[in-house]
Structure formats: C-alpha cells, structure tokens
Amino acid sequence: MRHRQVALLRGVNVGGRNRIPMALWREVLSGRGFGEVATLLQSGNAVFTASCPAAESERLVAADLAAEFGFEVPVLVRTRDELAAVVAADPLGEVASVPAQYLVTFLSARPDPAALAELDVAGCAPDVVRFGEREVYVWCPEGVRNSRVPQSWWERRLGLRATSRNWSTVTRLLELADAGR
Structure with missing residues (x-):
C-alpha cells in the first residue's frame, strides 16, 4: 500500500549553500520510485507517495540527496496523517x-x-x-x-x-x- 509522505530538509538553498534545483530534486525522488512528487518553495520540501514506512523514506531521501548533490543535511519525513x-x-x-x-x-x-x-x-x-x-x-x-x-x-x-x-x-x-x- 502506498502512502503520502512529506520530506523536510534543513539547510538547503540557504545563503548560496547546499544548492539543489527543485526540478532535478523531483526527478531524483521520482527515480527512487516515489510517486506523485511535488516540491514546495526552494527549501527541498517534497511531498510524494511511497510504499515504504516514513523512517525508510527518510533514510532513502538522505542517501539520494548525498549521492546526487554531494552533501548531507538533516532530513525528516512525516506521513500525511502525522x-x-x-x-x-x-x-x-x-x-x-x-x-x-x-x-x-x-x-x-x-x-x-x-x-x-x-x-x-x-x-x-x-x-x-x-x-x-x-x-x-x-x-x-x-x-x-x-x-x-x-x-x-x-x-x-x-x-x-x-x-x-x-x-x-x-x-x-x-x-x-x-x-x-
């Protein structure tokens, strides 16, 4: 079963550091297998559908962020219901x-x-x-x-x-x- 989840990244696109273009970020998350990916603002906030629990999505999002953009930032994921x-x-x-x-x-x-x-x-x-x-x-x-x-x-x-x-x-x-x- 797939659930809506929200990824919250800290310290992205702030003061010229940890830059990620939102269009590319959506592509990365979609490439991971998350569905219906949308982003909000330029801070890396992302909403998507996933079949794994939020804790696993949190780990996967953090790993994809590091692999694609070369830096690590705190990532927290909450379900839609949370x-x-x-x-x-x-x-x-x-x-x-x-x-x-x-x-x-x-x-x-x-x-x-x-x-x-x-x-x-x-x-x-x-x-x-x-x-x-x-x-x-x-x-x-x-x-x-x-x-x-x-x-x-x-x-x-x-x-x-x-x-x-x-x-x-x-x-x-x-x-x-x-x-x-």
Whole structure:
C-alpha cells in the first residue's frame, strides 16, 4: 500500500549553500520510485507517495540527496496523517495571529520529558512555546528573527535532529499531501 509522505530538509538553498534545483530534486525522488512528487518553495520540501514506512523514506531521501548533490543535511519525513495531526493539534492557534511568525520545529524523535523540563521556556517571553509529540510549536510575536527561543535547544540540549517551518508552509504541505490522495 502506498502512502503520502512529506520530506523536510534543513539547510538547503540557504545563503548560496547546499544548492539543489527543485526540478532535478523531483526527478531524483521520482527515480527512487516515489510517486506523485511535488516540491514546495526552494527549501527541498517534497511531498510524494511511497510504499515504504516514513523512517525508510527518510533514510532513502538522505542517501539520494548525498549521492546526487554531494552533501548531507538533516532530513525528516512525516506521513500525511502525522502532518495532519500536527495541524489539528495547533496549540497556539488562538494566539498565533501571523502564520509567518508561528513556527513548527519537527524533531527526529520524541524528546526526553526530563530534558524538556530543563528548558526555560518561560524565559523566552514574549515567545510562547508548546511541545507536541515530535514537534515544538513556537509563536514569535516579535518575528522569527527576534525569537528568544534558542535553536540550539533541539539538537544540542535534546540531542535530536530538527528543522522548522512556518505555519503557512506546514499547512501548504498538508494541502499538497491531500491533493495527491
């Protein structure tokens, strides 16, 4: 059975580094055997249909990226249903009034609750932080660039791979995943 999945790459086409043309990226993913491949923006976000579990797709996408383009970046894959659950949870929807200032950080695994408890989220005010299963929701009322939430928390403090998307991108990726159903 084939399932819709979403690949999230960190650090692609940023500041002239780790360049990948989206048309070629779609070809690479299609050549892997993924179906109905679509990309969003220039960040390597890709939606596709796969017959393997998301964890295997994650490994395959990372390997194809390295083989075709010669560099490695963190890759996280979520199923369409997992992404729909992230959107449905929306713990900050009542306060996050500007989608571009509302981030979802996707984590490679569920964080250790003890490690989460050590993070000083209150000290990040006026930013508001809420934790999901394998996501962190952050409302940045003063803008993402002025966020007081340290990005180092996710990888250094929690020991997990992480990549963030704003709410507009998250919901658009879900729309793309639904379009291929």
